[in-house]
Amino acid sequence: xxxxxxxxxxxxxxxxxxxxxxxxxxxxxxxxxxxxxxxxxxxxxxxxxxxxxxxxxxxxxxxxxxxxxxxxxxxxxxxxxxxxxxxxxxxxxxxxxxxxxxxxxxxx
Amino acid sequence: xxxxxxxxxxxxxxxxxxxxxxxxxxxxxxxxxxxxxxxxxxxxxxxxxxxxxxxxxxxxxxxxxxxxxxxxxxxxxxxxxxxxxxxxxxxxxxxxxxxxxxxxxxxxxxxx
Numbered sequence: 001x002x003x004x005x006x007x008x009x010x011x012x013x014x015x016x017x018x019x020x021x022x023x024x025x026x027x028x029x030x031x032x033x034x035x036x037x038x039x040x041x042x043x044x045x046x047x048x049x050x051x052x053x054x055x056x057x058x059x060x061x062x063x064x065x066x067x068x069x070x071x072x073x074x075x076x077x078x079x080x081x082x083x084x085x086x087x088x089x090x091x092x093x094x095x096x097x098x099x100x101x102x103x104x105x106x107x108x
Numbered sequence: 109x110x111x112x113x114x115x116x117x118x119x120x121x122x123x124x125x126x127x128x129x130x131x132x133x134x135x136x137x138x139x140x141x142x143x144x145x146x147x148x149x150x151x152x153x154x155x156x157x158x159x160x161x162x163x164x165x166x167x168x169x170x171x172x173x174x175x176x177x178x179x180x181x182x183x184x185x186x187x188x189x190x191x192x193x194x195x196x197x198x199x200x201x202x203x204x205x206x207x208x209x210x211x212x213x214x215x216x217x218x219x220x
Contacts, residue, residue: 041214042212042214043151044211095156096141101150
């Protein structure tokens with residue numbers, strides 16, 4: 001079993017829909033990261049959080065440390081949100097342990 | 109601030125050859141981590157460099173080696189290339205301790 005599990009693996013949505021991607025982890029962590037990867041490979045850090053909730057524009061990330069679970073929400077989704085969203089955790093150092101990603105496609 | 113820069117962006121090598129990939133970290137960052145991402149998979153940790161020393165290593169063979177220079181830039185070397193080494197190689201930089209990681213665009217290595 002992977003230390004970081006994401007669901008769903010693939011997600012399609014119509015423009016404007018509310019989207020939720022889930023992440024569960026099985027190890028003790030110091031921080032959880034949500035990352036976005038577009039075709040071509042570059043990875044962009046969206047959030048780093050260790051408790052509670054963070055919001056940036058239409059993106060919201062929450063984490064429940066006791067349940068070892070995090071969610072990434074996208075409100076009013078847009079085709080430009082189409083990408084792979086990756087959950088990763090860090091422990092005592094900066095090394096990241098990645099989930100396998102959720103491929104999101106938003107259609108107009 | 110140029111962020112994290114990697115070179116080259118694409119590379120084609122033959123089995124058995126050796127390759128060197130380069131990474132310049134974001135300004136102010138002193139820690140560089142290297143990851144291998146096979147097609148359709150999440151990135152896998154190769155190793156991490158801090159203060160010119162390999163601080164941590166993932167489950168990769170000794171064919172994978174690295175270096176960090178005094179200016180914090182880093183190299184990833186792979187010897188005796190195998191077809192299975194074909195992947196996107198990502199470099200991430202951060203400050204010492206747990207902090208937000210910034211990624212480069214990656215180097216796509218194809219071994220033929």
